[in-house]
Amino acid sequence: MSLAFKKETFRDDYTYKNSVEAIKRFPFPFPEDTYMYSVNMEPHTKGPKGAVTEHTFDIDEHYVSECLDKAKTLELDPGRYAVLPHMMDAQWDFLELTMESLSTDYPHLFTLKKDGKNWTWENKPLSIKKSFVFGDVSTLDMDPFEYMSRQVQGDFVLLDQRNDTLYADAGFITSQADWSLNFDVGMAWHEWHGPVPQVTKLGVMDRALKYLMSMQLGAPVRRLNWTMTINPRLDTSPENYPLWGGDRNTVTPENVGKKVHLRVELQTLFRLPRSNGLLFSIRCYLINMEELSTFPRWAKRFHRVFRDLHSDLAEYKGLVKFREMTVQWLSKFDDGADIGVGTHPE
């Protein structure tokens, strides 16, 4: 596969678009007509060819522009990167994992040469070439975690495991909803997981924590999560809420198709070897309603899910203002026919 990287923006004039191929591989998260919150994980094993799960970390046509957008967000607010001092081993774990997987999965884009502790990394799409000593921070331009977080799509959190829980002790967060890294860094599992409506009582979070703490090396897991965003904006942070919060008022019946985006997060978790920490990676995929409805099966499915979504969840995800308009817009695709179980587009 040789990828043509698009030049596009995730802010201001919002030129972000999905190609036909990108639409087809979109990680559509609804196998059924109703949505129930769950934290069910599955092994993060190699998915089918072309799928977003084909490789350990997915690099797609948005790669270069997304990395630029991340750099921009970080430049405007350096607080999007934070790491506590005891996380250095985990930082190197992250660098090793990302460099090794990218160079194995995309050898035409990334290469890694190792001579003992002397490593040379080349990232062709971003025109980076760097020799450094593994384990010696002074030979990199910046922290190893920041260095590679800038070169992989998505957000990353490094978790420290201690006191029978997990602490979010480092993060690079430039494209996630509802996280304020500078505020949340250092928090324990139950502190940073604010209550999700309909969920806290069920002990779901306790079970998920127990499951994650016993995660093993060499056996990563994944799950999908979703929300919706107005405009293809990656940085929907609480920090910049004043910048994008008002966008929810700009949706009209005429622009629903272009403005309203389904935002899907591919979350993956890895046990890290030398730190015994965990890597939590959150990769965001955006698709607008027009693009989504090029596959009527998806439009039908999403119409039903969104229409019947529990109002507490709609409130929690901030979807109330444009829900009716979007459901109305989608209804034209829905003939009510049974479309069976599964997330496939056709």
Add this chain to the structure above:
Amino acid sequence: MERGYWIRSKPVYSALVWQQQANAHLVLVEGSAGGLAAMKLFQQMLPQQSITVIYETEAGGADYTAALKKVVPDDLQVFNSHDAAMKALEAHLPEALMGLRIYVAGSEKFMWDIAQIVLHYGVDDADIAKELTGTLARSVYCVHCKAITHNAHTNIQACSGCGKKLFVRDHFSRRLGAYMGLMVDAEDPGQIPEIEEIYP
């Protein structure tokens, strides 16, 4: 507040009680209400190990120095400024040993200032006994400009950094010692709900 619903990051405080299993004890109290909390603590059966009390008095409030002098057996240090009290704490820690039990009574700001200092010595806030006295005033972290505004008594507080009207959430950061403040009228500028005093 909704029943059965709890933000897990929000700290829970309770009345001070001596820990009998210890190597030494360090008590820090603030103001009149904190001084009274210390007096209550000394009504309980005193532990065997050495006890140090650091008392930050409050201008204009009741002063329990004389009363404390009578009950504190070993080491009572009284200060009339916050900085001096915190300096005394810093001076106490380098020689301190494992098994030091720390007790704090005062405002949230006082407690979390202390928590940040002792964290440098490897003590987690969970291992500090904390009693909230005097005021429910909150420190509020502005998620937009990162300034921390102290002494917020209302549900909505103007940020001392950027002036935005912040809705004060229950979400609390132990590292910053502050509650999260989020611009209240970002979606609909100018639409500010009624401002009420809820943290007297």
Add this chain to the structure above:
Amino acid sequence: MSHINVKVAAIEQVTDLIKHFTFVREDGQPFPVFSGGSHVVVSMNINGRIQRNAYSLMGNPEETEAYHISVRRQEKSRGGSVHMHDALKVGDSLQITFPVNLFALEKRARKHLLIAGGIGITPFMSQIADLERNKANYELHYAYRAPEHGAFSKEIKANIGNKLITYVESEGGVLNLRNLLSKQPLGTHVYVCGPGPMVVAMIETARTLGWPENHIHSEQFTAPPSGESFKIKLTKSALEIVVPPEMSMLEAMEAAGVDAPYLCRGGACGRCELEVVCTDGNLLHHDHYLSEAEKAAGKKIMPCVSRAKCDLLEVVL
């Protein structure tokens, strides 16, 4: 659980009772790096019966050509260590799990106090490598019965010098826990691995001196005790399995082809926990994981070490 196929590359008799095994991968690949204090579970085939024992990895975590474990011969156990000692030869094949760490260093500690008794030294050998690499402040206190039992004492001394303090019982050496624990600077974390009574004494002493629970770390794996035979019923798979006297519940389930979860196989980690539906007898808890209240409630059981005195025990799996 995912496994790594390994070959025995070397066997060294360290003391009368302790052998050191070196493993390399069958596929010639490097092993994963691991964190100090990790263990692997070794599967061995003892006359057709599969036994799995957990052993601490004791090499340098950054050296990935080989993994190292040490095994103390336990005459009175169910044969795992005896098999490792008597039957295993260089060139033999085995299966091990990926490393799991249930005895991790607390990276924020201002000082690490490591306390080893006898063969309990092994997890500390990999931890020392991590501590040295990170230039951490630490001491290793190592107690053993007689000079000939001090496996690795010389090797460690050569590596870490006077950060090693030894106590040789036959020479009158006594590790006074109360003295040691009462003069540690604020922010110290203590770690203990060794015989049961030593672990218990350390934990009790630290608590008495007011050490917070999160500063006290111990590794204590129990070997599954044998007992009377009983029958278990798995509700989801509708299987009925007899647990023979010398097998644990977990082993009996595995022998019946059930893929049951585990990490430590020693009652420490909680991973194997099963929900009890009912029993016509009593549960015999042997784990260190469930609280006393949970044990009394009888709603959960750790099948890696615990059993039941009953005819039938029904669990959810």
